Amino acid sequence: MINNTVIELNFFQVLLGYLFIVIILIIIRLRGLNKEKVLIIASIRMTVQLVLVGFILTAIFEEPHPLISLSAVLLMIVFAIFTVFNKFKGLLSRPIKKVIIISLPVGGLVALSYFLYMVIRIEPYYNPQYIIPITGMVIGNSMTGITLGINSMIRRFKDQKETIEQALILGANEKQASHDIINESFDTAIMPTLNNMLGMGIVFLPGMMTGQILAGIAPNIAIMYQIGVMLAILGGVALSTYLFLILGYRTFFNEQVQLISTENGG
């Protein structure tokens, strides 16, 4: 029987890992790709950020406190919202930003709370060992889902302007005129998560499960967690995106039920 205790990596062993960076640097140089700076910055940032997070998490786990867990969750949500805003710089109207500020936290937190308190039933309720990594996964994926939903909705409102106007002319309200766009955008937003679930366990072993197994957790326990987390991620993505779409379509119309771009474009 193989000894399943964790092999702790020392500084020298991690340093050996950087050999890959050297190999890529050589390839970049040989091909004249001009990406040395990006590669070095990415490697340094990854290392520094993770080392810092390691220290922070160690400190938090040693002295757990409800306020610290709550702050960590809030920080992740705020960071996720600003990441979405930055991705669509100049493209988001003020009302649509408000919808993102509501839908991302609400959708993510509903899925998260259900998973943490009904499924895993963590003790104590602010246990950072569970709250921090699981919040990261759920909010991070909800952010990606909403980003896809926003992108799809903005593009479709532009591309399908004629269809929407035709529906309005025939007497549709905003909801009826946007019906297909909401459905198509929801589909676009949740598809990557569903594809991920389809390939899971066959095409690849998910990161969280791999991490747990490497840390010495029995695969059957790791799998149970992975299934639960995957469902929470799907819940977070679906809820936050759906909320965004059913609140967000209204921002494309004015109070006279006219397409805002139409009114401006004449």
Next chain:
Amino acid sequence: MFELKDVRYKAVLDIPTLVIQPGLITGLIGDSGSGKTTLLKLLCKLVSPTAGVIMLNGKSLAEINSVEHRQSVVMLSQKPHLFTGTIKDNLLKGLMYHKKTCSDDVLIQWLNTVNLNKPLSESINNLSGGEAQRLALARVFVLDAAIYLMDEPSSALDEKSELFLIETIVNFVKANQKTLIMVTHNQSIAKKYCDTVIEFTNGHVKEGRLDDQ
């Protein structure tokens, strides 16, 4: 019915005063870009005037619920957009918005009225430009609105089909006591069928009858 006071829409339209009477066929004529289509869009509230007031039966359009308004004032665009699917899907779409329904027999009667002899199950991808135009016409007829706004309804058709379609529209409007406001590029059609015409020149309007001018 429609009463416009000092209505302006950007630099496109400037109408100090205009009255459109109910129960008549009003023709809108003038060069392209002179504001005819914009007036139709204003009347069905697809856009709102940048200045001035449009009244319908004494009530400002701004105060009327837009969706209810568009259900009684239906517009047929110059290039109507058909929804993906079949002929039936397209006929039922508007009815669905109006919370109405219709039997297949009635739908077929409307197709016969516009001389579109295709099965309800036919995909819209198999329709020619003229057939699509006629389907779009049947799609607004079936809604049984009080006021119809039509933007060059026969523009995609040859001369013979054009006359047939205009006569179909006029017969429908007269038989059902509807109001019709119709943009046309064809002066002889305006002269023959319209009770009154509004002539557009660079966003300004002049009312009258063509045979009086």
